[in-house]
Amino acid sequence: MLVSTSYATKMQYQSKHKADPTKITDIFDGTHYHSLQEMFITIGAEELPTWCFSDPCNIALGLSADGFGPFKHRTKTAWPIILFNYNLPPKEHFLKQNIISIGVVPGPKKPCDFNSFLWPLVQELLWLEIGVSAFDVITKDIFFLHAYLIIVFGDIPAISMMMCIKGHNAISPCCMCTIKGVHIPSLQVMTHYVPLCRNGFPDSQEQYNPCAFPLRNHTSFMEQAMEVQYAPTNVDYEGLATKYGIKGLPLLSTLSSLSFPVSFPYNFMHLIWTNLIPNQNQPPHPSPRCHKITSRNIPPFG
Numbered sequence: 237m238l239v240s241t242s243y244a245t246k247m248q249y250q251s252k253h254k255a256d257p258t259k260i261t262d263i264f265d266g267t268h269y270h271s272l273q274e275m276f277i278t279i280g281a282e283e284l285p286t287w288c289f290s291d292p293c294n295i296a297l298g299l300s301a302d303g304f305g306p307f308k309h310r311t312k313t314a315w316p317i318i319l320f321n322y323n324l325p326p327k328e329h330f331l332k333q334n335i336i337s338i339g340v341v342p343g344p345k346k347p348c349d350f351n352s353f354l355w356p357l358v359q360e361l362l363w364l365e366i367g368v369s370a371f372d373v374i375t376k377d378i379f380f381l382h383a384y385l386i387i388v389f390g391d392i393p394a395i396s397m398m399m400c401i402k403g404h405n406a407i408s409p410c411c412m413c414t415i416k417g418v419h420i421p422s423l424q425v426m427t428h429y430v431p432l433c434r435n436g437f438p439d440s441q442e443q444y445n446p447c448a449f450p451l452r453n454h455t456s457f458m459e460q461a462m463e464v465q466y467a468p469t470n471v472d473y474e475g476l477a478t479k480y481g482i483k484g485l486p487l488l489s490t491l492s493s494l495s496f497p498v499s500f501p502y503n504f505m506h507l508i509w510t511n512l513i514p515n516q517n518q519p520p521h522p523s524p525r526c527h528k529i530t531s532r533n534i535p536p537f538g
């Protein structure tokens with residue numbers, strides 16, 4: 237992209253972006269990006285003598301993965317792994333021609349070890365944190381290119397895989413907070429349910445205030461992930477994994493530009509738009525409420 241004059245010019249958007257503290261217009265107005273600007277890069281235990289986004293040519297990347305069914309009427313799934321270049325202007329971030337396609341996990345089922353498929357990408361991202369030499373077509377000069385992965389998004393199963401957490405059916409189901417699931421007393425099934433008010437649930441009398449969830453933070457998440465990863469026995473492992481809802485150390489935690497769980501939001505598409513906007517090949521939904529929303533007036537993955 238940097239050897240193309242048009243791309244290189246568009247990618248200056250990030251360095252020219254002026255933050256207005258009263259508005260959020262882009263990822264560069266977010267607190268995570270601002271905290272990275274004051275943070276030295278660490279690779280393993282070594283702190284590098286440079287901090288994130290210290291140079292206007294530094295690139296911010298986003299990673300997304302999701303399962304999709306390539307064949308109609310079949311349950312087989314494949315899992316694309318794609319990167320977005322946030323240095324491009326917001327209107328162009330998600331255009332098909334600007335998506336950096338990393339690869340596709342072929343399926344036919346959900347990958348049982350997603351980290352193994354992410355490994356070649358993470359190796360390259362570590363190189364990009366350290367810096368690689370590149371040619372800048374605008375200055376006609378060789379420079380040291382740094383790129384940082386600052387956000388990872390997808391639906392709940394995809395996020396669970398990339399964060400190495402147990403996911404929405406676990407006793408500790410949430411990647412953002414430590415809320416606990418309970419069984420519905422009248423049912424014999426083992427499905428967990430996460431009500432805020434626990435009256436009538438013999439397993440738990442705790443109440444959760446929706447304005448003050450017990451949020452996870454990066455330090456506690458990593459400490460718990462380490463505890464699970466290095467559990468001395470299988471019994472200890474199972475107990476800790478159930479308690480924390482974490483399956484082990486996520487490979488992506490080797491990148492110092494990611495913070496758990498802040499860098500792993502559920503994407504807007506799945507939170508809001510799924511089942512509201514008609515798919516391209518389907519007839520419009522009969523509900524008049526849905527007619528007002530079309531795929532044309534919303535940004536993809538907004």
Ligand SMILES: [Zn+2]
Pocket residue numbers: 410411412413414415449
């Ligand atoms: Zn939560």
